[in-house]
Amino acid sequence: MAQPTSTPDSPPEVRKQPGVERVYRTEQIAVYWEPQLCIHTAECIKALPEVFNPRRRPWVMIDAAPADAVADAVMRCPTGALRFERLDGAPQEPLPEPPVIEAQPDGPLYIRGHVRIIDEDGSERILPRAAFCRCGESNNKPFCDGMHLRNGFRSR
Numbered sequence: 001m002a003q004p005t006s007t008p009d010s011p012p013e014v015r016k017q018p019g020v021e022r023v024y025r026t027e028q029i030a031v032y033w034e035p036q037l038c039i040h041t042a043e044c045i046k047a048l049p050e051v052f053n054p055r056r057r058p059w060v061m062i063d064a065a066p067a068d069a070v071a072d073a074v075m076r077c078p079t080g081a082l083r084f085e086r087l088d089g090a091p092q093e094p095l096p097e098p099p100v101i102e103a104q105p106d107g108p109l110y111i112r113g114h115v116r117i118i119d120e121d122g123s124e125r126i127l128p129r130a131a132f133c134r135c136g137e138s139n140n141k142p143f144c145d146g147m148h149l150r151n152g153f154r155s156r
Contacts, residue, residue: 001118009098010034012039021033021034021035022058022060023092024058024062025038025062025087026062026067027063027065027087027088027089028067028086028087028090029067029070029071029084029085029087029123030084030085030087031060031062031082031083031084031088032083032084032085033069033081033082033128034081034083035081036081036140036143036145037079037081037140038079038081038082038132038142039081039108039131039144039145039146040146041078041079043073043076043077043078043080044049044073044076044077046076047076047134048070049071050064050072050074051064051069051070051073052073054113061084066087067086068090068092071084071090071093074093075093075129077129077133078112078129079110079130079144080115080127080128080129080131081129081144083127083128083129085100086091095110095112095113095114095126095128096113097113097114098113099111099112099113099114099115100112100113103134103155105155106148106153106154106155107134107144107148107149107153107155108131108132108133108134108144108148109131109132109134110129110131111128111129111130111131112128113128114126114128115127115128115130117142128130130143131144132144133145133148134153134155135147135148135151135153137150137153138142138153153155
């Protein structure tokens with residue numbers, strides 16, 4: 001059962017899977033966070049620190065900036081750990097076709113576009129962005145979990 005949590009400045013936050021996934025919502029936008037996909041590039045924090053602040057709880061204050069600014073900051077997340085859905089009729093995230101794959105120096109592959117992932121068990125999910133492991137040491141394959149930083153992976 002979903003457990004609501006509240007913050008003084010935003011509507012209740014609902015945990016779909018306690019400790020795994022959260023949804024932050026206003027009437028204009030919903031932001032989805034999957035911490036197991038986050039590799040802490042801090043692009044969201046650099047883009048909009050008044051909304052994304054890991055030292056605060058909850059760390060996302062969705063109503064601290066306009067929905068357009070929140071959407072722009074979320075699109076900077078290279079891993080898909082942050083995604084959004086516009087609830088106000090504004091455009092959803094544009095997805096390049098075909099998807100774009102960009103190798104990061106000594107790091108993961110960033111994929112942007114309509115990323116369809118089929119797991120070994122046949123389960124399927126679609127993400128607008130993802131970071132795939134290139135070092136072979138991730139504990140969250142096929143996704144990057146930052147192990148390349150610990151194991152000294154070099155792309156050349």
